[in-house]
Amino acid sequence: MAENDEAREASYRAMLTQVTVDKLADMIIWLDEHGRYVFVNPATTRLLGYSAEELEGLHVWDIDPHFDEARWREHWAEVVARKSFRLETVNRSRDGVDIPIEVTVNLVEYGGQRFNCSIVRDITERKRFEAELRALNDRIYRLSVTDALTGLANRRHFDIQLDAESRRHLQWDRPLSLVLADVDAFKAFNDAHGHVDGDRALQRVAAALQDAVAVPGATVARYGGEEFACILPGTSHTQALAVAEQARLAVAALDIAHAHSDVAPHVTASLGVLTVEGTQPHTPDALLRLADGALYRAKREGRDRVVGVSVSSPTSGVPAAGAG
Numbered sequence: 155m156a157e158n159d160e161a162r163e164a165s166y167r168a169m170l171t172q173v174t175v176d177k178l179a180d181m182i183i184w185l186d187e188h189g190r191y192v193f194v195n196p197a198t199t200r201l202l203g204y205s206a207e208e209l210e211g212l213h214v215w216d217i218d219p220h221f222d223e224a225r226w227r228e229h230w231a232e233v234v235a236r237k238s239f240r241l242e243t244v245n246r247s248r249d250g251v252d253i254p255i256e257v258t259v260n261l262v263e264y265g266g267q268r269f270n271c272s273i274v275r276d277i278t279e280r281k282r283f284e285a286e287l288r289a290l291n292d293r294i295y296r297l298s299v300t301d302a303l304t305g306l307a308n309r310r311h312f313d314i315q316l317d318a319e320s321r322r323h324l325q326w327d328r329p330l331s332l333v334l335a336d337v338d339a340f341k342a343f344n345d346a347h348g349h350v351d352g353d354r355a356l357q358r359v360a361a362a363l364q365d366a367v368a369v370p371g372a373t374v375a376r377y378g379g380e381e382f383a384c385i386l387p388g389t390s391h392t393q394a395l396a397v398a399e400q401a402r403l404a405v406a407a408l409d410i411a412h413a414h415s416d417v418a419p420h421v422t423a424s425l426g427v428l429t430v431e432g433t434q435p436h437t438p439d440a441l442l443r444l445a446d447g448a449l450y451r452a453k454r455e456g457r458d459r460v461v462g463v464s465v466s467s468p469t470s471g472v473p474a475a476g477a478g
């Protein structure tokens with residue numbers, strides 16, 4: 155190629171490079187090995203609000219709140235070792251706005267010097283979208299496990315938890331208690347006061363149960379209709395009976411007038427308590443059947459009371475099945 159042609163070709167290529175660097179929406183940031191800005195493209199000055207001259211006197215930690223000099227030295231060692239990789243960080247603009255960025259780091263060696271040439275993308279929109287998506291997923295999850303009327307865990311969540319807790323109880327050989335609570339004479343309440351007041355009463359009963367069951371890791375759920383269920387992991391029978399009695403008293407203390415109940419002049423609940431101890435496995439259905447048996451007895455024996463049943467297998471050394 156003639157000398158003129160070569161010069162024209164070189165100038166043409168330089169023009170292509172220059173225009174690309176000038177027009178690129180991403181930032182191009184060159185840092186030396188001391189973390190000093192040595193070159194930035196127009197997108198950088200636009201986004202960060204500093205002039206190229208201002209930036210070229212600064213260090214990376216003047217702009218990136220996640221960096222200091224020590225962190226830069228670690229980063230530089232990684233750049234040298236890995237040569238090219240991606241990271242996410244933040245750049246603070248001149249007017250104090252933190253801009254989340256994705257940085258593609260590249261090690262460049264030129265004229266005996268080493269540089270970090272970064273292609274930097276503003277990912278504000280992506281981060282906002284991710285946060286919205288996370289919030290939406292959280293909301294969908296909360297809705298999927300929550301009973302709409304009372305705000306307690308719903309039946310689906312209860313079933314999942316009971317399955318998990320019945321396995322955990324076997325694995326760790328620690329007691330597991332269940333409490334079933336059923337509002338007494340609620341049909342009569344609905345008939346006398348109407349469904350709307352009935353709903354309100356269920357909401358108040360639910361809140362009272364939730365407050366009364368102060369057991370770490372407990373699940374308090376609306377099991378269906380006017381029936382509630384609590385899982386009390388690691389809770390002995392004596393403790394579970396005390397929790398259930400506390401819950402019974404809390405429902406009575408709401409003092410929701412119920413003129414058509416044979417039990418009391420206010421809304422009451424009957425509760426069945428089951429505790430299993432030892433390593434003999436019980437399916438969740440079997441656990442529920444046993445707890446339901448205790449609840450049934452509480453109803454039959456006059457309502458507004460707690461009846462317990464405890465089942466143990468020989469390994470735990472606790473006497474075999476008993477009720478009280």
Ligand SMILES: Nc1nc2c(ncn2[C@@H]2O[C@H](COP(=O)(O)OP(=O)(O)OP(=O)(O)O)[C@@H](O)[C@H]2O)c(=O)[nH]1
Nearest residue numbers: 336337338339340341342344349350352353379380
């Ligand atoms: N307001 C309202 N009532 C409900 C809801 N779910 C179930 N119920 C009512 O709860 C009542 C339950 O009645 P029953 O199962 O006969 O039991 P009970 O009258 O409470 O009598 P015992 O349980 O034997 O003391 C029915 O009238 C249902 O309609 C609800 O979401 N809102």
